[in-house]
Amino acid sequence: MTKENNRFSMKTLAIAVSATVALGVAALPSLSHADETCNSPFTPLIKGQEDLVYVWTLGVEGIGDGSDKLVTVDVRPGSKTFGKIIATLSTGDRGEAHHMGFTDDRRYMWAGALDSNKIFIFDIHSNPAKPKLVKTITDFAEKTGFVGPHTFYALPGRMLIQALSNTKDHGGRTGLVVYNNDGELINTIDMPTGTFNGVYADGYGYDLGINPQQNVLLTSSFTGWNNYMMDMGKLVKDPEAMKHFGKTMAIWDAKTLKPKKVFEVPGAPLEIRWSLKEGDNWAVTAAALTGKLWVVKQDSSKEWQAYDVGTIKTESPVPLPVDISLSADGKGLWANTFLDGVTQYWDFSNPMKPKMIYKKKIASQVNMVSQSFDGKRVYFTTSLLGNWDKKGKGDEQLLKMYNWDGKKLAEVFSIDFYKEKLGRAHHMKFQAINLKELQPLQARLDGASTQNKLALTDLLSK
């Protein structure tokens, strides 16, 4: 977006990835993942106290201006406006606001709308407490043929976007898209389809995550526009629609962006959380429809495999675990189950045998969970998708913050987004007011051997 970002070229992207791969774990700072660290490994982190929480909020017809908006909440302890909304920024769009992601320097935040296919780029460094909308990409669908820009993931100088659907039939076949930080389209890549290593690749997408030490990109699969835009009651009763959910995950070469292997992971595997703790080589996801927890890791022969390691159970026959958040030490996992509004905490000390050890009802429904890097503060929001949220009394729209002492959650504040005439509270991202306090890039450029440039440049540019 700015001169500062221009320092990142395809060359530096290649160097960054190659450095990360070549240097391995020892040369990297701690790569443990809490939700703060579910950000791309190419994004600087807030390892201390977060100052602000941004909430990407869905506009609701009849609520306030009805527009999707970015809501800024002050979470600085001791601040006079602690736990209060200090800024709102309407986009003028009501296009199914969903997820956000930082650029590699954390100066800009990209936010997507799954229906209008618009991508909003916010300046969050000039005045982090009052973000500015600096660019709107309106031709995502037109230029890519994909629909539903979902995950925004920083690469050096680039944003990697996972889409959910397509413009031909609004089904689940979709792909990956690469933009540069100025918002210019660089490349599109189809999700794998057809038979792939003996597994039927459905071509669906949802989330993505890179493990730079292993040079792998992992993707998951959800469903197309037809289903994610449909009322949930109608959807559940429609046997045709229920046949069209993702059944796979795929592991890709992160440098070449070519799929290496497809796993059968039925039931719509959603959020991907890598444990990048030193020595770890696994990621976890939850399948929304079956409630299964899946761990993707290498076996003894270094072959990537997907393992069914547990089942999230609820009183509802459709468990619908939605967001998950892995603690910084990789030993604990928050998992929200949307329909009963409960969050569960799973002991992941042994990722192959996780155990649920705590649960708490957050609201009548709950979707996103974000924890601070130290895991002591946990934030929840309640909106899943505009037409999947409950109707009537069950449609609570909240941002809630809790303290976590390792044994129980204690509520600190709650903001009712309907009372504030804002809309549906969805994705959260943290920000610091003083960006100098941010930790350096996880996948550092320092010390990289320029002799080990990888082929990413060849793949990310046409």
Next chain:
Amino acid sequence: MKNILLIGLATAGLLLPLAISAGTPINPTPPLGLPPLFIPEANPLTQEKIDLGRKLFMDRRLSHNNVMSCAMCHVPEQGFTSHELGAAIGLQGRSLRRNSPAMYNVGYQRSLFHEGRELHLEDQVWAPLLAKNEMNMPSIGYVVEKIKMMPEYKGRFEAAFGGEATAERIGFALASYQRAMVSGNSRFDRWYYGGEKNALNAREQRGFEVFRGKGSCIACHTVGEKHALFTDHKFYNTGHGWQRSMAPAKTTYKVQLAPGVFVDVSDEQLDDFEKPLPDVGRYEVTLDPKDRWAYKTPSLRNVAITAPYMHDGAFSTLEAVVEFYNKGGVDNPDKSPLIFPLNLTEVEKADLVAFMKTLTGDNIDALARDARRERENYPVPKQDPSDSYMESIGNSRP
């Protein structure tokens, strides 16, 4: 022209009044099994209108938020319906009550929509364009001005009609394209009308005997001596619509979570979500109580490739449809006397399904390819069409 030939149309030199139509006249020759196509005098077929209609049909900008085109619900590769949805959804995911009808041979329909509320193909397009839960265009004038401001339509209406875009011409162009979606010369046609004895195997031929005999399907899905539309164009209460509205609430739904993994979900567990939309069928048009929950007999042409079935897309397979009718539908006070238990054997049901699979036209792939000649994505207008229009007239009017 090549594509038009693919769908069974041939050119002829018709003299057409320029005020109605400009361009290259088309005189359709029906494929085997289909009767001559009715073409309104006011809207003679021309190549230019068909091409323009195709462009409009595929263009996602014809919805208010530029996301929905006709083809997003009538997907060319999915039988011009949607295989992935029972009842359709529209703009911003709003619920519709009914399954997207397949478009093949729509030019032969005597009424349109499942309850027959529209009578002319030229007028039909305005219902989805303006419906809030479909394409949600604010007004007719808004549609006209939006099309006028999009550069991809520059000169297209002039070439097709000799004048600029108007509401009537938009309807005429879309109707022309849809009317050209003719599909016949199925294996059944070649066997029954073309005299190809081996076009149907023994099972399929037995299925036809069930169809016109014990199954009584032919009473509504009519077959003529020279051609067959497989519909009598009438409306019947089979009990399927009645059950949805009047029968005690279904207590559980068998819901697929993953291949081979099903759970039962109760109505009570879905109480927090949208309730099914009311639908009284043909009665909504005539206001005659005898028409309650009556729906139009669909043509069976291409039925094998246009799942799911019934007006609400409730049945995934032809086997499920046959089973419904074999049981005599669902009893209710207005049920048609033509719907009664059939007592078909398992073999007869299988034969009947096999027969219905012979009704697929010989140009299905060609029609899909023909549709994809047009793009679905174009640059979205930067200015609101109503603002653009107001600006254009400025102070030129008192």
